[in-house]
Amino acid sequence: MEKRKTLLLFNILIFTFLSIFVLSEKLNISGNTIIDNNEEIIAVDNSVDITDNEKVITNITTTTVPSLQDSYEEEMETNINFQLPDSDGVDIYTSKISIYSTEEQTILSKIIPGISLEQGCVIENINEIENQWINVLEANVYNEEKINFSLSVESSLPIDPSCFSNFITSILNDKRGWTTIVGKEFQVVNYYDADFHIFIANPDTVDEMCFPLQTNGIYSCRNGNQIIYNYFRWLAGAKDFGLDIATYRLYLINHEVGHMFGWGHTDCPSQNALAPLMMQQSKTTGGCIPNGWPIYERITYLYESVDNFK
Numbered sequence: 001m002e003k004r005k006t007l008l009l010f011n012i013l014i015f016t017f018l019s020i021f022v023l024s025e026k027l028n029i030s031g032n033t034i035i036d037n038n039e040e041i042i043a044v045d046n047s048v049d050i051t052d053n054e055k056v057i058t059n060i061t062t063t064t065v066p067s068l069q070d071s072y073e074e075e076m077e078t079n080i081n082f083q084l085p086d087s088d089g090v091d092i093y094t095s096k097i098s099i100y101s102t103e104e105q106t107i108l109s110k111i112i113p114g115i116s117l118e119q120g121c122v123i124e125n126i127n128e129i130e131n132q133w134i135n136v137l138e139a140n141v142y143n144e145e146k147i148n149f150s151l152s153v154e155s156s157l158p159i160d161p162s163c164f165s166n167f168i169t170s171i172l173n174d175k176r177g178w179t180t181i182v183g184k185e186f187q188v189v190n191y192y193d194a195d196f197h198i199f200i201a202n203p204d205t206v207d208e209m210c211f212p213l214q215t216n217g218i219y220s221c222r223n224g225n226q227i228i229y230n231y232f233r234w235l236a237g238a239k240d241f242g243l244d245i246a247t248y249r250l251y252l253i254n255h256e257v258g259h260m261f262g263w264g265h266t267d268c269p270s271q272n273a274l275a276p277l278m279m280q281q282s283k284t285t286g287g288c289i290p291n292g293w294p295i296y297e298r299i300t301y302l303y304e305s306v307d308n309f310k
């Protein structure tokens with residue numbers, strides 16, 4: 001009896017085992033099927049992954065592009081901020097030397113034979129012509145031995161073009177100026193022959209021509225091979241110059257031309273020293289005395305043993 005019971009139990013166990021086996025085969029939960037399922041799952045996973053990747057890619061595409069644009073715009077804004085106000089200096093150098101000037105020297109610095117810095121070629125009537133620009137036409141031909149620039153006055157300004165031509169040329173060719181540093185004389189030539197161009201214009205025109213540099217209607221700029229002087233500044237000068245419009249005009253002319261020769265900005269080396277020409281003196285002279293001649297630049301350039309800025 002016991003043997004029978006054991007046999008029956010054994011059969012039941014075998015039956016149960018077989019039933020589970022068959023059933024599991026049918027239910028696809030055996031090893032192979034699991035692998036298949038796994039493959040399916042992997043396939044599903046892959047497809048999910050692909051979908052996810054696509055989503056990610058799509059997301060990256062949609063998020064990256066705007067963020068790139070954003071950062072580009074931010075970069076532009078930052079650059080624009082950095083480029084204020086005279087707009088074109090890249091780095092700010094610090095002068096390791098300080099130059100001081102007596103009152104007498106300051107007065108002499110404003111005397112340039114043949115021109116009046118105070119008068120500034122401002123006349124009573126505007127030049128009534130239809131064209132926007134009056135181009136100063138000189139008989140000079142292009143000369144490789146010289147620096148050749150063109151000169152244009154916006155016609156709606158009360159500026160005498162031939163006076164202005166003499167004004168700029170006299171400053172640039174003065175022995176205290178850039179001519180001594182670059183070792184060449186300056187001359188006005190026709191627009192299409194020029195190495196660079198000088199304009200004097202209304203604030204709105206300055207903003208247009210200086211763009212993307214932000215001159216905000218109040219600053220002048222050097223943009224590429226063009227210098228655009230702001231007539232508003234020509235008349236108004238700048239805060240730290242007080243009533244000394246002569247020094248301001250001298251500074252304005254020479255500072256922008258300095259950029260044309262690759263000079264960046266510098267700062268005030270010490271209180272009551274002369275402000276370096278390439279300091280942004282329109283903003284502030286920072287405790288320095290306003291100055292319009294490239295004195296620091298001349299020492300830096302001519303005496304290479306003097307380890308100064310640039």
Ligand SMILES: [Zn+2]
Pocket residue numbers: 086087088089255259265280
């Ligand atoms: Zn500048």
